[in-house]
Amino acid sequence: MPRRMMPRLSLFWRTFLSLVLLLAVCLLAWVQTFRSLEFEPQAVQSARQIASLVNLTRVALQHADPISRVSLLKTLADEERMSIAPREPGDSFSGFSTNPFARRVADALSETLGSDTIVAREVNGESGLWIAFTMGKDTYWLLLDPGRVNTIHGSTWVIWMAIAAALSLAGAAAIAQLINQPLRSLSQATAHIRDGKFSETRLDETVATTEVRDVNIGFNQMANQLAQIERDRALMLAGISHDLRTPLARLRLEAELSVPDQDALQNMSNDIGQVEAIIAKFMDYARPGQQTTGQVELGELLSSLRQPTANLFKVRLTLAPLDGPVWVMADPVDLFRVCQNVLENAGRYGTTPGRDAADVHIQVKTDRDWVHLGIGDNGPGVDGPTLARLTQPFFRADAARSQASGAGLGLAVVEKMLARMGGKLALHSPTPAEWLTPTAMQATQIGGSGLFVLISLRKSSAFRMG
Numbered sequence: 001m002p003r004r005m006m007p008r009l010s011l012f013w014r015t016f017l018s019l020v021l022l023l024a025v026c027l028l029a030w031v032q033t034f035r036s037l038e039f040e041p042q043a044v045q046s047a048r049q050i051a052s053l054v055n056l057t058r059v060a061l062q063h064a065d066p067i068s069r070v071s072l073l074k075t076l077a078d079e080e081r082m083s084i085a086p087r088e089p090g091d092s093f094s095g096f097s098t099n100p101f102a103r104r105v106a107d108a109l110s111e112t113l114g115s116d117t118i119v120a121r122e123v124n125g126e127s128g129l130w131i132a133f134t135m136g137k138d139t140y141w142l143l144l145d146p147g148r149v150n151t152i153h154g155s156t157w158v159i160w161m162a163i164a165a166a167l168s169l170a171g172a173a174a175i176a177q178l179i180n181q182p183l184r185s186l187s188q189a190t191a192h193i194r195d196g197k198f199s200e201t202r203l204d205e206t207v208a209t210t211e212v213r214d215v216n217i218g219f220n221q222m223a224n225q226l227a228q229i230e231r232d233r234a235l236m237l238a239g240i241s242h243d244l245r246t247p248l249a250r251l252r253l254e255a256e257l258s259v260p261d262q263d264a265l266q267n268m269s270n271d272i273g274q275v276e277a278i279i280a281k282f283m284d285y286a287r288p289g290q291q292t293t294g295q296v297e298l299g300e301l302l303s304s305l306r307q308p309t310a311n312l313f314k315v316r317l318t319l320a321p322l323d324g325p326v327w328v329m330a331d332p333v334d335l336f337r338v339c340q341n342v343l344e345n346a347g348r349y350g351t352t353p354g355r356d357a358a359d360v361h362i363q364v365k366t367d368r369d370w371v372h373l374g375i376g377d378n379g380p381g382v383d384g385p386t387l388a389r390l391t392q393p394f395f396r397a398d399a400a401r402s403q404a405s406g407a408g409l410g411l412a413v414v415e416k417m418l419a420r421m422g423g424k425l426a427l428h429s430p431t432p433a434e435w436l437t438p439t440a441m442q443a444t445q446i447g448g449s450g451l452f453v454l455i456s457l458r459k460s461s462a463f464r465m466g
């Protein structure tokens with residue numbers, strides 16, 4: 001069974017939602033607990049207050065003369081919103097059991113005033129809190145405001161819960177931000193280390209949290225060590241390049257002055273040139289970090305590859321015509337060297353037996369935000385496992401594509417240079433069918449074998465085509 005794809009959330013949102021869930025559960029549990037604990041005391045208290053009103057009213061009426069009784073009834077109606085009416089045998093009423101709280105109040109009144117006490121919510125069609133009590137041999141109805149026995153209203157609960165939820169969300173956001181701030185700083189510092197910006201990497205070593213402080217101290221020490229290693233490597237490579245190129249220049253000069261055989265002189269010169277090329281590739285591969293890119297017109301750069309001074313490799317280059325200027329984001333020098341490395345790789349390994357040069361075709365296609373540069377040769381194909389390893393440093397394919405010697409860094413340097421420019425590299429063998437235009441098939445004379453190098457670069461804002 002395939003695993004269900006889980007939505008990707010940042011650590012901040014995971015922490016925030018976890019806190020919100022915890023607070024929501026706690027808030028609901030608190031509300032339920034409060035209501036449970038508050039239910040019985042409030043019902044008993046409301047019943048006692050109403051029973052006191054009934055008893056006081058009964059006593060006041062019993063000890064008042066007829067004239068004072070009329071004044072008392074008027075005062076109760078005006079000041080306390082209470083009215084008293086005789087209870088007739090034919091009165092119809094409805095019980096006061098509208099909700100659990102009202103039923104508990106009615107039961108408590110019956111326990112306080114006596115089992116013959118009647119509590120009603122409606123008498124003869126008139127709503128209210130009606131209580132039947134006896135005074136001597138007569139029975140009366142006492143009408144009270146039903147608001148005296150109401151518990152906390154639903155709207156009140158909603159308001160209080162909304163306030164509590166808002167405060168909880170604000171607190172959860174603040175806590176999540178506080179927890180994730182050190183991780184965010186660590187993530188940014190790690191990105192700087194990845195890009196080779198060691199000087200911009202410094203975490204606070206004076207924070208109050210012990211664990212975060214220890215992590216920051218360890219990370220800063222690691223960054224300092226990596227920066228020192230990078231400086232030592234750059235110094236070592238510069239020294240190696242200088243120390244090797246000086247005797248190579250002397251060897252070239254001595255060979256030209258002392259070797260009369262032109263063939264031997266040419267072979268020695270080629271060997272010295274190959275050593276210098278290997279040193280240059282080592283230096284290219286060792287260059288760290290990213291670089292600043294600019295707008296480069298791809299058509300002009302590709303046309304310059306066909307000049308004799310640029311095309312020093314055994315290739316016959318065919319460039320598919322472009323419909324107009326093609327602008328990409330790249331470093332012009334490094335992009336030119338990328339193309340030269342690919343052509344050199346084709347000249348070394350892409351020559352068909354019996355031919356003196358490799359036939360190479362170049363095409364350009366656009367796709368949304370990308371410009372794709374395809375470079376294919378007519379050499380032997382490369383199997384899948386080998387194809388996947390061609391960009392590994394110091395790896396050279398065996399059999400048909402390894403006739404020439406080299407450092408095994410050509411395509412590794414290409415991939416690293418493209419990564420520094422924000423581009424991508426892909427290798428195919430044989431050439432994909434969608435790239436086999438008639439011009440390409442005629443140029444290569446192979447129907448899609450060989451190695452096809454696909455270079456992808458970002459379009460620039462000045463891009464236009466056609």
